[in-house]
Amino acid sequence: MKLHEIDHWVTSHAEQILQLTETLIRFPSVNRAPYGDEYEAQQFVIHTMRDMNLDVDVFLPTDVPELATHPALWQGRDYTNRPNVVGTWRGSNARDAKSLLFSSHIDVVAGSKGGRFENFVPTRDGDKLYGRGSNDMKGGLAATIFAVKCLQELGVRLNGNVIVESVVDEENGGANGTLASRLRGHKADACIVPEPTGMVVAPAHKGGRIWQVHLKGSPGIAFGSDNIVSPIYALAHLITALEHWETIRNRVTPPHPQFVENPGLPVLITKIQAGDFEPGAGDAVPETAMLEIWAEEYPGVSEAEHYARLIGYLEQVARENPSVAKCEMRVEPVTRFLPGSEISPEHEIVQTVRRAFSKAMQREPIVRGAPFACDVFVFNQIANVPCVILGPRGGNAHSYDEWVMMQDLLDLTKIFARTAVEWCGVME
Ligand SMILES: [Zn+2]
Structure with a gap:
């Protein structure tokens, strides 16, 4: 076959790929952990794959017996009506x-509402396609x-x-969905995940x-004899300390070799909670306050190391800072360690993708680490399937007005098809 036929085919089917x-x-396939609304979207994917005469395997993660006892299982999820779909x-x-x-999710x-466009109403504007999941990662799934x-x-x-x-x-x-697929036996000599x-x-x-981080003080309002301890002051000190810690650790941590061009270990405060806004509740120092943190690590850092660094630091602050020391502090994970x-x-596989990219795009790709956490560790570390991430340009993932660059979905289709030809070989 002539590989440039792929480019022509994709160009003439651009509208179908975008549609x-x-x-x-x-499909509002929202993950409402521990639940999820993937069912309708997956029914559509099943239908699409059966139309292509793929061998389609449909199963709930809980249908895979090995999952329940696997050490990497993240407990507490409900998989009612949440099938994985695998087409071969x-x-x-x-x-x-x-x-x-x-592999796509x-x-x-x-995400948040607001912005210019409805989350689940795809809208084209110039060279961008807006909508929830356009970038993360339904555009990538469509390209595959x-x-x-x-x-x-x-x-x-x-x-x-x-x-x-x-x-x-x-x-x-x-x-867990990605893990369940591997335990079900769907493996390959290499994997591509089109996360953006x-x-x-x-x-x-x-x-x-x-x-x-949950902080507990002594609530109330001062009438003279009360011993009020504000968890909000403690919260404020922790926020300042974390900002300081982010600066210091980024100064002292050498970038991982695959992140030399884009170094950085963000420590993001994603939520804070304190006080009571119920009508009639009155004004008082609340008993509790909460802080939610997302902290990143380079590849090679274990769960225990991550714990020792971040939680060790928070515990040190709790000992040394008088406002925090007065409160009870409890730290608990919201997600698994990714x-x-x-x-x-x-x-x-990296070289194969790279060659496919340069042929399809007429330029060499940038090759470097992706600055986000995702399920790819399941392939690289648990299933022993070497995995490359390649997905589109876009923005506002997990926020309003999420968008993807439409041209990239077409280019990815070409790159993925060329990669498959070279990797899997063609019958002559
Ligand atoms: Zn994603």
Whole structure:
């Protein structure tokens, strides 16, 4: 086959690729941990894959017996009506040829409202497509489905299997859906995850964890004899201390080799809570205050190291700062620890994606670590499937007016199809 036929096919099917993305955006497949609303979207994906004559495996994570006892399972989720969908396009010589897996998650965060556009009403504006999940990561899922469709319609017969999956429960620190697929037996010689990297080829990604710090003081309002301890002063000191800690650790931590061009370990305060705004509650110092923190780590940092660094620091502040010391402090995780993970930039799958990129785009890609945590550690560290992340440019993921660059979805379709041809081999 002539590889430039892929480019022509994608160009002439651009509208269908964008429309598939729009259809997926319209399904409000919100992850409401511990629950999720992925069902309707997954029914559509099943239908789409069956139309393409893929072997479609539909199963709940709880249908996989090994999941319940797996050490990486994040407990407490409800998988009622939350099927994973895995479509396999069988190669003609699957025994000898290499296989390729494209893995996307179908769930989206509820995110914030506001902005110019409705979250679940896809809207095109200039070169951008707006809508919840456009960037993270329904556009990427559409590109992987169309990469297979493209090769099928061009009459290509690959030697190795290509697997396209749409998993549930990745957001909110899940990754159980991704894990369940691996334990079900859906593995390959390499994987591509189209999380939005801004068209950067990423052989590594960062990790992190969401924590809540609960502070308890003594409530009330001063009448002279009360011993009031404000958890809000303690909260304020912790916020300042964390800002300081972020600065210091970024100064002293050398960047991971795959993050030299984009170093940084953000410590983000995502929520604070204190006080009572109920009508008639009166004015008083509240008993409790809460702080939610997202702290990132480079690949190679373990859960225990992360704990010792962040929680160790918070405990030190609690001992040394008088306002915090007066309160009871309790720290608990909101999500699992999502480890960062990596494969070598020299790995064969990275080189294959890189070549496909440069042929399709007529330029060399940027290759470096992705500055976010995701489920890719499940491939690299648990399933032993080397994984590359490559997804579109876009913005406002997890917020209002999420958008994706439409051209990138077309370019990704070309790159994914070319990668599959080179990786899996073509029957001559
Ligand atoms: Zn995502």
